[in-house]
Amino acid sequence: MKKVLITLDYNPNSEKVVKMGYEIAQLMQAEICLFHVLSEVRYYGMQYEPFMGYEGYAFPVDYKIQEEFVKVAQDYMEHTKNHLKGDNISTHLAEGDTAKNILEYSKEWNADLIVMGTHSHGTLEKLFLGTVASSVLERTNIPVYMVPTEN
Numbered sequence: 318m319k320k321v322l323i324t325l326d327y328n329p330n331s332e333k334v335v336k337m338g339y340e341i342a343q344l345m346q347a348e349i350c351l352f353h354v355l356s357e358v359r360y361y362g363m364q365y366e367p368f369m370g371y372e373g374y375a376f377p378v379d380y381k382i383q384e385e386f387v388k389v390a391q392d393y394m395e396h397t398k399n400h401l402k403g404d405n406i407s408t409h410l411a412e413g414d415t416a417k418n419i420l421e422y423s424k425e426w427n428a429d430l431i432v433m434g435t436h437s438h439g440t441l442e443k444l445f446l447g448t449v450a451s452s453v454l455e456r457t458n459i460p461v462y463m464v465p466t467e468n
Contacts, residue, residue, distance in 0.1 A: 338432030416452035
């Protein structure tokens with residue numbers, strides 16, 4: 318195993334996921350890619366007519382907001398990379414469905430291991446929405462190391 322894909326979100330518990338993933342990669346002398354997905358950023362800049370009595374989306378929005386979200390995410394990953402102070406660490410930012418992007422990029426990058434956190438969600442939320450972790454586990458051929466985190 319020579320490539321470890323470590324998934325990040327903005328949850329403060331990501332630090333635990335990164336630390337565990339980094340330790341595993343160090344033991345394997347593996348290359349690391351820190352991976353983050355922005356969920357459909359384009360929707361943050363949409364302007365809609367009032368609906369159901371809600372006018373929150375009816376105001377003009379700065380369409381550069383997407384660029385700002387991307388800059389913040391890139392800065393977050395670069396900061397995390399520098400914090401690790403290791404060699405052989407890259408970053409990758411994707412946009413869209415989180416599980417789908419993790420699965421696609423892990424294949425594209427030829428990852429040998431995916432490291433990701435699991436957040437506690439209620440039973441109803443899991444039943445109706447599923448979780449990113451379960452979606453990845455159900456559809457990958459690559460080993461996945463799950464780091465339990467608390468919300």
